[in-house]
Amino acid sequence: MASATNFFDFQVPDKKGADKPLSEYKGKVVLVVNTASKCGFTPQYAGLEKLWKDIKEKHPDDFVILGFPCNQFGGQEPGSNDDIQSFCQVNYGVSFPILGKIDVNGDNASDLYKWMKKEKPGIMGIQMIKWNFEKFLIGRDGTIKGRWASTTKPESLEKPILDEINSKPE
Incomplete structure (x- = not known):
């Protein structure tokens, strides 16, 4: 999707593998997290x-x-x-959307992740996801407002999320 200029321009697979337009979330602040069920960071689902x-x-x-x-x-x-x-609901009571499984790095990386990594590279400009549970904060305007490493606890993101929710739309 070379013409994509913001988050809401993309489509991703939903939990059944069908295309889900992210435009459904237009106007919302979005926290994007790459997840895994058998990782040392998996308990972050609770946070x-x-x-x-x-x-x-x-x-x-x-x-x-x-x-x-x-x-x-x-x-x-x-x-x-x-x-x-099933794992997310049974073990952590997850009620936020868990979408379809994707790749975040490499040739088969999701277009969304290719775009996010380019827009907001990691430390020293590296355009790759280092591990599970990296987080991206997307503003209402569809631009990336922040990126955090796997070690960042979800609860520490409440302030930047609320700041973005409470910021005046341009």
């Missing part, structure tokens, strides 16, 4: 769910977390999309 519920309670129409399962880091997301959905 993400708490963050989602806490912010949604006060700003029900302004925020969404999107989980993108990925099996590129140590084979830590081997299951099918159905297995992943």
Whole structure:
């Protein structure tokens, strides 16, 4: 999708593998996370769910977390999309959207991730995702407002998310 200029221009696979236009989230602040079920960071699902519920309670129409399962880091997301959905709900009560499994690096990387890495490279300009549970904050305008490493706990992102929700649209 070479003509994409912001987050809302992309389509990604939903949990059933069908195309899901991200334009459905236009006007919302979005936290994008590449996830895995068998990772040392997997317990972050609990923090993400708490963050989602806490912010949604006060700003029900302004925020969404999107989980993108990925099996590129140590084979830590081997299951099918159905297995992943079940794991997230049974083990962590996840109620935010977990989309279809994708690649975030390499030749088969999702166009969305190619774009996000180009727009907001990591440390020293590196355009790759280093591990599971990296996070990108997307503003209402579809631009990337922040990027955090896997080690960043979800609860520490509440302030930047709320700041973005409360910022005046341009």
